[in-house]
Amino acid sequence: QVQLQESGPGLVKPSETLSLTCAVSGYSISSGYYWGWIRQPPGKGLEWIGSIYHSGSTYYNPSLKSRVTISVDTSKNQFSLKLSSVTAADTAVYYCARTMVRGVRVWFDPWGQGTLVTVSS
Amino acid sequence: QSVLTQPPSVSAAPGQKVTISCSGSSSNIGNNYVSWYQQLPGTAPKLLIYDNNKRPSGIPDRFSGSKSGTSATLGITGLQTGDEADYYCGTWDSSLSAGAVFGGGTQLTVL
Numbered sequence: 001q002v003q004l005q006e007s008g009p010g011l012v013k014p015s016e017t018l019s020l021t022c023a024v025s026g027y028s029i030s031s032g033y034y035w036g037w038i039r040q041p042p043g044k045g046l047e048w049i050g051s052i053y054h055s056g057s058t059y060y061n062p063s064l065k066s067r068v069t070i071s072v073d074t075s076k077n078q079f080s081l082k083l084s085s086v087t088a089a090d091t092a093v094y095y096c097a098r099t100m101v102r103g104v105r106v107w108f109d110p111w112g113q114g115t116l117v118t119v120s121s
Numbered sequence: 122q123s124v125l126t127q128p129p130s131v132s133a134a135p136g137q138k139v140t141i142s143c144s145g146s147s148s149n150i151g152n153n154y155v156s157w158y159q160q161l162p163g164t165a166p167k168l169l170i171y172d173n174n175k176r177p178s179g180i181p182d183r184f185s186g187s188k189s190g191t192s193a194t195l196g197i198t199g200l201q202t203g204d205e206a207d208y209y210c211g212t213w214d215s216s217l218s219a220g221a222v223f224g225g226g227t228q229l230t231v232l
Contacts (some may be wrong), residue, residue, distance in 0.1 A: 036221075038166075044199065045123060047156075048221035062218040080177060082224055097163055099221075106213040106221045107156035109168035 002027040004096050012119050018083040022096030022112060029072060030054045035079045035109060036099035037070065039092040045111035047092075051099040054081055059101060085116075086119045092118075124149060125210055125224035129176040132230040133200055140193040141227045142209075143210030149222060153213040157186055160207040160226075170195065204230050 001048040008020035022035070029035060036051030050060040052070045060068050063085070083090060093116050097108035126144040133139040143155065146147065155169040168177055170186035184198045193210055210224040 025149060031190040046223040047151045048211075048223065050219070054185075059220060063221050098172070101213075101221075104213060104215075105172055105199060106169040106211065107154075107160070108166070108211070108221075109171070111165040111167070114165050 004098065004110065005023060006094060006096050006112045006115040008094075008115060008117070009049075010116060012086055013121050014087055014119055015085055017082040017084050017086060018081070018090065018096055018117055018119075020081045020096075020115065020117070021078055021081070023063045023076075023078045024098075025077070027098070028064075029079065030074045031078050034059070034101045035072065036097050037081045038097060038111075039090075040095070040107065040114075041089075041092040049094075051101055053097065071112055073114060082101045088119050089119065123225040124214055125212065125222035127208075127210060128141045129225070130228045130230065132232055134232050135202060137200050138198045139196075139200060139229065141208050141210075141229070143193045143195070143211065143224050145191050145193075147191060148216040149174065149191075149212045149214040150188065151191040152215060155186065155188055156163040156211045157184075157193075157195045158209045158211065159204075160209065162206070165207050166209060197229075200231050205229055205231050211215055 034051040037049040069082040093114040095114045097111040154172045158166040160166045173188040175188040214222045
C-alpha cells in the first residue's frame with residue numbers, strides 16, 4: 001500500500017523560502033509514475049504546483065514556475081518542494097501525491113494527509 | 122478563477138441520484154482525460170474517477186463519470202450521508218500555460 005507523508009515547517013516568514021519533503025513508503029519512486037505537489041488555501045480549491053519523475057524530469061504550474069523547485073532523492077525514496085519569496089497568498093495546506101502524467105491524462109493517487117503552511121511574520 | 126467550471130453546490134436526498142458538471146474547453150477537457158476527486162471534511166482528496174469513467178479499486182459503482190465534448194459529469198447514485206463532501210474535477214490543459222488544472226469544487230449536501 002502506497003503511503004505519502006509530508007513534513008516541514010508550519011510557519012514561514014514572508015519573502016523566505018518554503019521547504020517541504022514528502023516521504024514515500026510501500027512503493028519505490030524509481031519504479032515509475034511522477035510525484036507531485038498540490039496546495040489548497042484555507043476554504044478554497046485545489047491548485048497544482050508541479051510534478052517530478054525519478055529521472056528528474058519536471059512539469060511546473062506556469063503561474064508558479066519562477067518560484068518553484070521540485071527535486072527527488074531516490075536513495076531516500078522522497079521528493080521535495082521549495083517555493084521562494086513567499087507571501088501570505090502562499091498560505092495553504094500542501095499535499096503531495098503520486099501522479100500519473102502521460103500524454104492526455106493526469107491524475108493524482110494516493111495523496112498524503114497534507115500539511116498546513118502559514119506565511120506570517 | 123478556475124480553468125474548469127463547476128457549480129458551487131448541489132444537494133439531494135438520501136437514496137437519490139445527483140450529477141456534478143465540469144465545463145472546460147478544447148485545450149483541456151475537449152482533448153484530454155478527466156479525473157474526479159472526493160474531499161471529505163478535514164481530509165485529503167481521494168481519487169474517485171480517472172480516464173473519464175474508470176474507477177480505482179475500492180470505489181463503489183455508485184460513482185460514475187462521463188465526458189462529452191468539453192464537459193464532464195460525475196454521477197452519484199444511492200446517495201448516503203457519508204457522501205457529503207467537496208468534489209473536484211481535474212484534467213491536463215494543453216494550452217500555452219500547460220499543466221494540470223482543477224475545477225473550483227462542488228459541495229454536495231445530502232439533505
